[in-house]
Amino acid sequence: MPAKGYVEIDIERCKGCDLCVLSCPTDCLALNISDTNSYGLYYAYLKEEDDCIACMNCSVICPDAAITVYKKEDQPKQRS
Amino acid sequence: MPAKGYVEIDIERCKGCDLCVLSCPTDCLALNISDTNSYGLYYAYLKEEDDCIACMNCSVICPDAAITVYKKEDQPKQRS
Amino acid sequence: MLKEMVFAGFGGQGVLSMGTLIAYAAMKEGKEVSWFPSYGPEMRGGTANCMVNVSDEAISSPIDTEFDIAAVFNIPSLEKFEPKVKKGGILIWENSVIKKGPTRKDIHSYGVPAIRTATDKLKNIKVMNMVAMGALLKITQIVKKESVLTALKGTLPERYHHLLPLNRNALDMGFDLIKTK
Amino acid sequence: MLKEMVFAGFGGQGVLSMGTLIAYAAMKEGKEVSWFPSYGPEMRGGTANCMVNVSDEAISSPIDTEFDIAAVFNIPSLEKFEPKVKKGGILIWENSVIKKGPTRKDIHSYGVPAIRTATDKLKNIKVMNMVAMGALLKITQIVKKESVLTALKGTLPERYHHLLPLNRNALDMGFDLIKTK
Amino acid sequence: MGEIRLMKGNEALGEAAIRAGLQGYFGYPITPQSEVMEYLAQQEPHHNYVFLQAESEVAAVNMMYGAGGAGARVLTTTSSPGFSLMQEGISYIACAEIPCLFCNVVRGGPGLGTIQPSQSDYFQSTKGGGHGDYHTIVLAPNSVQEMVDFVYLGFNLADKYRTPVTILSDGAIGQMMEKVELPDPVEYKPDKPWATTGKTKDRERNILTSLYIQSEDMEKKNQKLQKKYEKIKQNEIRFDEYKTEDAEIIIVSFGLSSRVSRKSVDIGRAQGMKIGLFRPQTVWPFPYEKLREYADKDRVKFFISIEMNAGQMVEDVKLAVCGKKPVHFYGRMGGIVPDSYEVIEQIKKIKE
Amino acid sequence: MGEIRLMKGNEALGEAAIRAGLQGYFGYPITPQSEVMEYLAQQEPHHNYVFLQAESEVAAVNMMYGAGGAGARVLTTTSSPGFSLMQEGISYIACAEIPCLFCNVVRGGPGLGTIQPSQSDYFQSTKGGGHGDYHTIVLAPNSVQEMVDFVYLGFNLADKYRTPVTILSDGAIGQMMEKVELPDPVEYKPDKPWATTGKTKDRERNILTSLYIQSEDMEKKNQKLQKKYEKIKQNEIRFDEYKTEDAEIIIVSFGLSSRVSRKSVDIGRAQGMKIGLFRPQTVWPFPYEKLREYADKDRVKFFISIEMNAGQMVEDVKLAVCGKKPVHFYGRMGGIVPDSYEVIEQIKKIKE
Amino acid sequence: MKKGYKLIYKRPQTLTKTRINYCPGCFHSTMHKLLMEVVEEMGIQEKTVGVCPVGCSVFAYNYMNVDMQEAAHGRAAAVATGIKRMLPDRYVFSYQGDGDLAAIGTAETLHACNRGENFTFVFINNGIYGMTGGQMAPTTLEGQKTTTSPYGRDPEKIGLPLKMAEIVSQFERVAYVERVSCNTPANTRKAKKALRNAFEYQGKKLGTTFIEVASNCPSGWKMTPEQSLKWLEERVFPYYPLKVFKKPDKKEV
Amino acid sequence: MKKGYKLIYKRPQTLTKTRINYCPGCFHSTMHKLLMEVVEEMGIQEKTVGVCPVGCSVFAYNYMNVDMQEAAHGRAAAVATGIKRMLPDRYVFSYQGDGDLAAIGTAETLHACNRGENFTFVFINNGIYGMTGGQMAPTTLEGQKTTTSPYGRDPEKIGLPLKMAEIVSQFERVAYVERVSCNTPANTRKAKKALRNAFEYQGKKLGTTFIEVASNCPSGWKMTPEQSLKWLEERVFPYYPLKVFKKPDKKEV
Ligand SMILES: Cc1ncc(C[n+]2csc(CCOP(=O)(O)OP(=O)(O)O)c2C)c(N)n1
Ligand SMILES: Cc1ncc(C[n+]2csc(CCOP(=O)(O)OP(=O)(O)O)c2C)c(N)n1
Ligand code: SF4
Ligand code: SF4
């Protein structure tokens, strides 16, 4: 069973580029197209909280370092 | 029997660099070190008139295009 | 008389061409005009704007510091230009994205749902600027509606001329959004 | 009093260092001096020269147009500088390579066989300039012989100091070439 | 009447160049000038000129040298930092006497500065930013229309005097759109017997060089250049005036700031001040004589130079006025365009 | 007393730089400046500086930017065409406020010109050859001794004001040998908290930039620079005088031509003319005030600017004199040094 | 922070708090992040000096929390040379666009590489002049449309796109050359590793290190970020392959 | 003229009568001669335009009897580009030294080659700055002493000598690259042939042609001409081999 993870996205830093969404292996991210941040940009959010496996693909590819990644304790460490 | 040749050296253009002398296969050129041209430079001259074989080595290598080459008539043409 | 205007929003919202259309239309109506865009890297991600002057006489500087008319299409632009509207001037703001409108009481301000109208009614967000333009024309009468349509024809490349009816539509719709004269 | 001098010949004949020695010697004798070389590509194949000024007072321009003393070591230099010697000035010319000497009658000219002396007597053409220098000192008394030798010591790198006697020799020989004081 | 369009200054420059017979354009992108290049890249297939994006401004100016020297009508455009890089080349072009048209769409400096409009390259353009004694004719348009007119004029002056010509524009004139009347295209037939097009049997070889290793020769070359500059001073000074006939206060201003100043004249007159505007259209050669005439008039109280810099043209104004009347300066820097009312405030302060 | 030597101006420059604590030299060969490089290449193993032959002057000036910005005492030297290529970089350095010492060993221009001595880069150096409103302090030595002194001074002024400083030398001063007294070596300990040496924990990061994209910021930057220039004008103007106390005719001349002019003073006085010499040692800032004082004196009849160019500094003299007295000019171009008697002839002509 | 979870990635401290102003999806942002992560992880913030010349990344100093110099267009290599020669024990990098490094700065780039200047080039090759609004770069692909090649780059007129990684690899004193990209998480991880390698080799004074990034410019290319990834895969990588072109001998490392 | 003999070689008419002012034994002279022989033999004097930038050959226009432009130091390739683009049917050549072409002019050289500008480079690589009095060039050999590398060129500080023929060969649109010398009659004959080839390919518009001459500088090297030939053989050719690096396909020619 893969690790269980959790991500936080800094909405103001997010530019809605969609790269994290495209890169998530479990498809748990999405772009919120019903709202914008104060720069008028759509932003990404964790759509399926349960599916995140803390793979860090999203945080690695996110150009704007908008994503913080957490992992359930007691699981083996992973490196970026 | 090699062609019979003859060279004329423009003393004022000659700078005494010695390259023709070094390149002559029959050793018929020399530097005149007892006289200089009006620029104060030694110059080359045809020391052994009879030995020139019109090979054009001297005129080819002479940086200053100071050498004119002649060849005895009736001999097969040669190219530079 | 000189009218100093600014059109501001995100790049891509069509604010530059909005300004161009007004300048072109006014020129065709025999006015002196100038159009001056914000340019360079500040546009990146930030706002774009253009300043348009229309006058009966030669125009001095194309760059204005205060405006008779401002039309803004996002929050940063509202923040930037609200303070620069002249006392008694006109501020038109897009009220489907800008939630909190202007606060000044010494200017005439008009909230116009240009984006909502374009997306909901016309199914094409691109003509948002033409909706706003319609409203602007109604409010300011700066140029005639027909002149704007001529301008559109004059500035749009031939291959896009099939879009003219849609644009006229948007213009009309915007015009009608403004109820009071 | 200001003395304006020029030393000219082919590159390699040591005319620049001749000038340097005089300047250095004069400086050591407490004079104001300047030394200015011809420079750049014109030297290539052509002539080299340097202008030296020696004076009791501050020197204005290091570049002179007329000379009190000229020393020339080839034909082009003679041609160039003979006309520039001041009336009553001194022209020293190397007479083993220059066959036809100066023609002016209003200057003092001295033919000096510096090259022949250096090659024949001293077996070293390099000290030709010191031979000429000796003659020049005898003729002009511009600086003392001893000052020149000090200058030589001061400007020659240590590793060449074994050549000092040869140079002194050359200097003396040149000095003696001039019979009439 | 020519064709009327609403055009950006930069595009109008490109279009005017095409109509004036452009044969070669060499340039490198830089804001706020890039539209010139983009326009010419776009139009290239429809016309008979060569468009080449160079690897740098240094390359561009030397391509100008080569192409201009080959007899072609050539143009390059750039903005301040790029113009600095071209200075060595311009000095060479001036000395080799090759007709070339330059346009510097000035932005605020020094250094990378800002891309907003400025006039802080006045000194560089008029006193010679490169080394040596040379000048380029410097035309300072203050509208898109004048930009067009000066392209025609610039090309012609370049040919006539075998000299580089600079159009000193700025970010605002480059970027703004205005109504413009485009003159008809000309068919350009260069008559340049000196150009290096290949040595035909009927003439000596043509050489374009700026090298005169002997001082005497170099001095002669310089004298020749100076003579030419004198001739240009006699024939090519251009300026424009607005309500100077009875003015007691004369604003001197060029380019964009002169438009601001024009409005100031009206504002001031409405307030009872007799202000006039004197606008050099050629900033080199500078209209010293004409300004001096005003300085000699009793009614004129003072001059004020309005510039978008820290005070550059004001030196030329002072040289013209020669102490006869006070010369003041007011300017904004860093890409800020002064406001017409600001100028009036300044004048009022001086009057006090 | 320091060590006495007979030295070439170029070599003296190199030696003085070493003694003044040189840490980085970046340059590119060009006549008549190359001896500086050659001297420093030769001396490098014996001292603690970096010598780097750059691939071009453009590279050299930007190495100066980097190294100076890293806090080092840096020098480059070049001659006219090379100095033109450095103008963009100098404009950047001025705006980023990086202390750097430049020396332009001027030769006759424009273009490739001649390698003989000239003063035709006066405008370029004093009015700003690059883009934007900036200045470098410009020191104009007229002897090998002063070359040495100005190296020390130049380095110190550069540090004090965080500004580029230019030594405006020429081919003759570079090439000639004179007696020189060398000051003792200093141990240079830079105190440059702004330098980019790595952001330690106890400070914010240091940034060196010339970019201020917002006009308001750029204007502020410009105001800061202008303030600095005012301070320099107040504190750093230097000049030298010779027999001006009672002079009726004042020669103004800098660098090499001032030596010729000094002799002219003596010649003239011997012939009964009350001539004096005013010699700016800083040509930027220019000693306007002091010259104006002379202009105000009744006994002074006229000024004459003697230069090795077509007339450049004479504009500054005119600006100083401000129409109060006639200002004349005499110059030679293309690498020719005027003769002291020529100058006297000229003065006589004017007097007639 | 959710209970029972621990932090495994957050924005590096070596980035300033300022919002990064590049366009959405632009790899400039990604590379800033990676670079600063490496600086943070290596603990060399105090010893790092960066150079950013003109190009979209001219504002890099607003984002990277290290000492920086902004260089004139094209001259970053010369500026970095100046810095590194004065401060040989600092980590110096120049962060340059393709217009900057391969057009106007060609001479400075190649000569710094040939001299083996001991700093790291981070070369953002996005095939276009981003900052000035999308003009042709020396690396614009054959047929690619830009504002100054509106009909597509024509090699007959302007030549083929320059392969800088390939060219600089040939210089003996260049120690390490790799071309990377940030189009996938895997490639992004490789890119970071490459930066780390470069800095480590620099620390060992092995010579010039050169990381070319096959980058994107959604705005200049007039594409969405997603489309730009496709263009990279389909058009860019075939011409600009991602690979290690050169690395130091094992024994040196 | 001796009776019974016929003329088989004389100075080409395409050289002016002016005495050539290079130092004794300098290959600049030789190359001038060969170049003008080729122009004469091809009968293209009327169609030839040359460019000489700053360097010893700055005076080339005094000697070559063709239209010429003197270019700023390093910019000959840009100047030649300007000429050739305006006059595509002329034969254009740039005649450049190694300081000129490979130091200050690196960018102009490489970009002209990359664009495939259809002119001929004649590149005189003498490993030194001749004109300015013998400073180090980008092509100065390792350990070689010059006035600015008085202790010998140190690759640790300044890198290795640049191999321009090798570098430019890689550009697709460069048609022909050969390195030649004039140290022997045989090599001199080859050098002339190479020039001829270059001009002929240029005539056929095949792209850039580039002839590098492994040249000498007796004055700058402080050698006699004879010693300079030895240095060439012993030191220069091993590093700078004489060979054809690239030539057009048979079918193009
Ligand atoms: C001397 C000079 N020329 C031109 C410019 C304008 N300019 C700024 S950035 C740039 C090119 C940007 O392209 P690139 O280097 O590829 O960086 P990118 O923006 O694509 O990341 C240019 C031409 C300048 N600032 N200075
Ligand atoms: C901008 C500029 N920098 C420097 C110079 C000085 N300069 C003239 S020729 C030259 C180099 C000569 O070397 P090279 O190109 O190898 O030609 P060579 O004389 O060896 O044939 C230099 C540095 C110059 N004229 N212009
Ligand atoms: S950590 Fe991995 S699984 Fe979780 S949201 Fe990011 S990409 Fe998806
Ligand atoms: S990758 Fe980053 S910036 Fe892009 S959408 Fe995801 S969180 Fe936002």
Ligand code: SF4
């Ligand atoms: S032609 Fe041949 S044989 Fe005759 S002199 Fe010349 S080299 Fe010697």
Ligand code: SF4
């Ligand atoms: S090769 Fe020519 S210049 Fe040299 S010595 Fe022989 S003839 Fe004279």
Ligand code: SF4
């Ligand atoms: S213009 Fe291009 S390179 Fe610049 S920030 Fe936007 S996407 Fe990135």
Ligand code: SF4
């Ligand atoms: S200095 Fe060298 S390259 Fe120049 S002419 Fe003399 S030998 Fe030839």
Ligand SMILES: [Mg+2]
């Ligand atoms: Mg790019």
Ligand SMILES: [Mg+2]
């Ligand atoms: Mg060379």
